[in-house]
Amino acid sequence: xxxxxxxxxxxxxxxxxxxxxxxxxxxxxxxxxxxxxxxxxxxxxxxxxxxxxxxxxxxxxxxxxxxxxxxxxxxxxxxxxxxxxxxxxxxxxxxxxxxxxxxxxxxxxxxxxxxxxxxxxxxxxxxxxxxxxxxxxxxxxxxxxxxxxxxxxxxxxxxxxxxxxxxxxxxxxxxxxxxxxxxxxxxxxxxxxxxxxxxxxxxxxxxxxxxxxxxxxxxxxxxxxxxxxxxxxxxxxxxxxxxxxxxxxxxxxxxxxxxxxxxxxxxxxxxxxxxxxxxxxxxxxxxxxxxxxxxxxxxxxxxxxxxxxxxxxxxxxxxxxxxxxxxxxxxxxxxxxxxxxxxxxxxxxxxxxxxxxxxxxxxxxxxxxxxxxxxxxxxxxxxxxxxxxxxxxxxxxxxxxxxxxxxxxxxxxxx
Amino acid sequence: xxxxxxxxxxxxxxxxxxxxxxxxxxxxxxxxxxxxxxxxxxxxxxxxxxxxxxxxxxxxxxxxxxxxxxxxxxxxxxxxxxxxxxxxxxxxxxxxxxxxxxxxxxxxxxxxxxxxxxxxxxxxxxxxxxxxxxxxxxxxxxxxxxxxxxxxxxxxxxxxxxxxxxxxxxxxxxxxxxxxxxxxxxxxxxxxxxxxxxxxxxxxxxxxxxxxxxxxxxxxxxxxxxxxxxxxxxxxxxxxxxxxxxxxxxxxxxxxxxxxxxxxxxxxxxxxxxxxxxxxxxxxxxxxxxxxxxxxxxxxxxxxxxxxxxxxxxxxxxxxxxxxxxxxxxxxxxxxxxxxxxxxxxxxxxxxxxxxxxxxxxxxxxxxxxxxxxxxxxxxxxxxxxxxxxxxxxxxxxxxxxxxxxxxxxxxxxxxxxxxxxxxxxxxxxxxxxxxxxxxxxxxxxxxxxxxxxxxxxxxxxxxxxxxxxxxxxxxx
Numbered sequence: 001x002x003x004x005x006x007x008x009x010x011x012x013x014x015x016x017x018x019x020x021x022x023x024x025x026x027x028x029x030x031x032x033x034x035x036x037x038x039x040x041x042x043x044x045x046x047x048x049x050x051x052x053x054x055x056x057x058x059x060x061x062x063x064x065x066x067x068x069x070x071x072x073x074x075x076x077x078x079x080x081x082x083x084x085x086x087x088x089x090x091x092x093x094x095x096x097x098x099x100x101x102x103x104x105x106x107x108x109x110x111x112x113x114x115x116x117x118x119x120x121x122x123x124x125x126x127x128x129x130x131x132x133x134x135x136x137x138x139x140x141x142x143x144x145x146x147x148x149x150x151x152x153x154x155x156x157x158x159x160x161x162x163x164x165x166x167x168x169x170x171x172x173x174x175x176x177x178x179x180x181x182x183x184x185x186x187x188x189x190x191x192x193x194x195x196x197x198x199x200x201x202x203x204x205x206x207x208x209x210x211x212x213x214x215x216x217x218x219x220x221x222x223x224x225x226x227x228x229x230x231x232x233x234x235x236x237x238x239x240x241x242x243x244x245x246x247x248x249x250x251x252x253x254x255x256x257x258x259x260x261x262x263x264x265x266x267x268x269x270x271x272x273x274x275x276x277x278x279x280x281x282x283x284x285x286x287x288x289x290x291x292x293x294x295x296x297x298x299x300x301x302x303x304x305x306x307x308x309x310x311x312x313x314x315x316x317x318x319x320x321x322x323x324x325x326x327x328x329x330x331x332x333x334x335x336x337x338x339x340x341x342x343x344x345x346x347x348x349x350x351x352x353x354x355x356x357x358x359x360x361x362x363x364x365x366x367x368x369x370x371x372x373x374x375x376x377x378x379x380x381x382x383x384x385x386x387x388x389x390x391x392x393x394x395x396x397x398x399x400x401x402x403x404x405x406x407x408x409x410x411x412x413x414x415x
Numbered sequence: 416x417x418x419x420x421x422x423x424x425x426x427x428x429x430x431x432x433x434x435x436x437x438x439x440x441x442x443x444x445x446x447x448x449x450x451x452x453x454x455x456x457x458x459x460x461x462x463x464x465x466x467x468x469x470x471x472x473x474x475x476x477x478x479x480x481x482x483x484x485x486x487x488x489x490x491x492x493x494x495x496x497x498x499x500x501x502x503x504x505x506x507x508x509x510x511x512x513x514x515x516x517x518x519x520x521x522x523x524x525x526x527x528x529x530x531x532x533x534x535x536x537x538x539x540x541x542x543x544x545x546x547x548x549x550x551x552x553x554x555x556x557x558x559x560x561x562x563x564x565x566x567x568x569x570x571x572x573x574x575x576x577x578x579x580x581x582x583x584x585x586x587x588x589x590x591x592x593x594x595x596x597x598x599x600x601x602x603x604x605x606x607x608x609x610x611x612x613x614x615x616x617x618x619x620x621x622x623x624x625x626x627x628x629x630x631x632x633x634x635x636x637x638x639x640x641x642x643x644x645x646x647x648x649x650x651x652x653x654x655x656x657x658x659x660x661x662x663x664x665x666x667x668x669x670x671x672x673x674x675x676x677x678x679x680x681x682x683x684x685x686x687x688x689x690x691x692x693x694x695x696x697x698x699x700x701x702x703x704x705x706x707x708x709x710x711x712x713x714x715x716x717x718x719x720x721x722x723x724x725x726x727x728x729x730x731x732x733x734x735x736x737x738x739x740x741x742x743x744x745x746x747x748x749x750x751x752x753x754x755x756x757x758x759x760x761x762x763x764x765x766x767x768x769x770x771x772x773x774x775x776x777x778x779x780x781x782x783x784x785x786x787x788x789x790x791x792x793x794x795x796x797x798x799x800x801x802x803x804x805x806x807x808x809x810x811x812x813x814x815x816x817x818x819x820x821x822x823x824x825x826x827x828x829x830x831x832x833x834x835x836x837x838x839x840x841x842x843x844x845x846x847x848x849x850x851x852x853x854x855x856x857x858x859x860x861x862x863x864x865x866x867x868x869x870x871x872x873x874x875x876x877x878x879x880x881x882x883x884x885x886x887x888x889x890x891x892x
Contacts, residue, residue, distance in 0.1 A: 035818060083814055085818060085821075096799060098815060099814070100810035100814055101807070101810070102802075102804075103799045103802050103813075105799070118853070118858065119854070121854060121855035126719055126722055128699075128722070130693065131693075133880035133885040134887065136887075137854075137857040139857065140856075140857045140860060140861070144888065148875070149892045150875060150890070150891060151890050151892055152888060220882075220883060221886065236697070247889075258818075
């Protein structure tokens with residue numbers, strides 16, 4: 001069995017940033033395993049711009065952003081194995097992978113899980129009707145158009161107003177398709193405001209809120225969809241049903257962290273984030289196994305993926321050099337108006353500031369977030385508005401954390 | 416000129432071809448779709464029924480009793496995945512339902528079914544802890560099992576083809592004429608196949624095929640059954656197939672593991688206008704979830720990965736119709752093969768062979784007949800060490816194409832090359848499970864399409880989901 005100090009599973013933005021951060025923390029024996037033919041992950045198909053404003057101070061396309069990190073990996077001589085699929089990770093950090101040379105087993109000093117996420121499929125949405133060609137998850141259509149050079153349809157309905165759906169509405173329009181409608185089940189969009197403006201409004205594409213696709217029609221290829229408004233319980237209102245002829249239905253209805261390897265290793269998962277439970281170093285409940293990026297929580301911006309991955313990379317390097325972080329930990333809990341808080345556990349005596357990442361349960365106007373331990377306020381933050389589609393970050397100073405008791409809660413009040 | 420022309424490459428036509436391929440005969444199998452197993456054979460419960468259910472004295476009772484062991488034996492030979500997991504038929508507290516359980520037990524004994532026993536609810540829950548606390552009396556059917564219905568069909572037809580059977584897909588029979596002693600079978604596309612004997616295994620269309628020779632003594636009633644398939648996370652929720660006591664509409668909603676490790680729930684039973692009416696409906700899927708929860712309350716329907724509908728070819732008599740044609744000699748109808756048709760596929764084939772022999776078809780056993788088919792899943796069943804050695808000889812098996820189901824490029828290329836060759840995306844899916852997992856092909860579809868394009872020498876834009884017109888791509892950019 002081969003041995004490496006750190007094995008990074010996945011060479012997308014999270015895996016690359018984690019590998020670089022681990023290396024720069026002094027652990028140079030780092031390998032990255034990626035199933036695709038080149039690194040970059042889903043960024044490779046995101047040829048639109050808007051990446052890097054926060055992290056790199058400039059606006060790049062997805063492939064350009066990935067390339068910045070690929071070059072940094074290369075510069076350090078970090079080994080990357082492409083077309084290499086990890087098929088198993090054990091709690092004692094044996095990584096099994098498969099490529100055209102065979103099956104390899106690596107005993108790792110630390111493992112960083114960075115497998116990303118997948119799109120919710122038609123089946124998981126349980127849309128009724130027939131099963132013709134022309135129903136795509138938005139990312140699959142994006143891959144065909146941007147990477148393979150094939151067009152997927154001419155007359156399009158999009159279900160879900162997440163960012164990929166919005167980006168694809170514009171992309172399909174650029175390529176000559178007519179986007180008839182973007183339907184969103186919720187009464188608000190889950191996408192970034194800038195994408196609603198730049199991808200729909202600028203092109204006159206209608207966004208129908210509280211609306212779903214009730215049925216798919218067509219035998220061989222999609223011939224149309226029935227859309228309908230939904231009530232507050234998200235049930236279809238029969239009398240609002242209407243038929244839209246189209247040849248393509250794109251689905252952009254949420255992303256699911258791909259935690260099959262994580263589960264296989266016996267790592268506990270947060271039912272809300274669908275990612276591992278982690279501490280502020282992004283270490284899972286199994287020492288020496290870290291997680292970051294969209295496999296941990298679905299992010300809005302790749303810039304924040306890179307930030308999170310650096311924490312995991314530094315954490316993994318520290319584990320290799322010094323072993324597990326000791327000291328007291330307390331749990332974090334979502335309070336009023338907050339859906340989840342990550343990390344789910346923090347060390348209170350580490351002497352370091354800790355940033356808490358969270359999402360709200362629904363859109364709010366001006367709010368104040370309060371981080372509390374019992375009756376003690378650890379931090380507050382105000383926002384002019386808050387929405388589930390935009391992740392919030394609140395930093396708690398190290399001196400405030402010291403002596404904090406279980407649990408630390410984050411809640412909001414509308415101002 | 417063929418000795419036997421079989422109309423319909425479902426599990427019945429396919430298994431008949433396989434059993435007939437033992438003899439020195441020229442056999443042709445006609446299928447209107449782009450692949451085999453495209454009707455009820457790809458969308459049913461996949462159950463090997465114990466045989467307690469059919470009325471004694473019916474063809475169903477006889478062929479079910481004979482069929483179970485025959486099915487397991489053939490499945491072993493042709494490497495079709497199955498598991499003898501046993502099934503439960505449950506009453507939920509009412510005296511009527513409990514009486515039905517006892518009645519089914521007696522009927523099973525009369526049908527000669529081995530291994531039946533009646534359990535109290537508590538005894539059943541020891542074997543199956545997720546079973547509803549409301550289950551009060553349970554028929555334990557120990558000889559029952561589960562099988563993958565489309566893989567069974569593919570394997571049977573593959574084995575038949577390896578033994579010389581000719582398969583013609585996209586051959587929709589539109590006319591059958593008898594000229595002296597020869598049947599002239601014409602397709603909608605004008606292609607002609609001639610044969611001395613014809614067997615009508617056309618499933619939902621068997622009445623229409625019968626009408627082509629002037630027989631109108633049966634009429635297929637298409638009955639749709641909707642299903643929901645759940646992620647492998649839910650696959651070990653139960654180990655037995657859990658039925659509720661049957662009603663007049665059929666065997667009711669079941670909850671069952673599949674041979675591939677998923678959890679299957681369904682089917683409904685709704686009369687529909689045509690065998691092609693395979694739409695799912697909100698009402699149907701709601702009913703599946705509601706009724707499945709009656710048997711196993713803990714099923715987590717948030718883990719559904721796909722839903723589908725299959726159409727049974729039922730008939731008002733309730734029994735199989737397997738008999739010589741009335742208006743013409745040397746043709747056999749095999750019709751109204753609804754449940755337990757899959758269980759009976761081998762016993763039906765053997766019964767039809769007897770009818771053909773009675774009709775005068777001479778059958779000399781072939782010395783060179785090969786009963787076995789290469790195991791298409793040999794690679795995925797290997798240990799890591801065996802895989803490592805195999806990949807070193809065959810590198811294409813090292814490249815994983817479908818991450819959810821861990822399917823390699825080598826396995827996909829094999830499925831496109833091996834009999835019966837996969838010609839489209841769904842064909843690859845049914846043979847390899849690529850695209851069958853939790854992402855439902857979101858990631859692997861472009862790769863699978865490229866492999867089909869390469870192997871079959873067609874443009875990417877011409878690769879289809881399931882035959883004519885079902886092209887995912889409309890052109891190059």
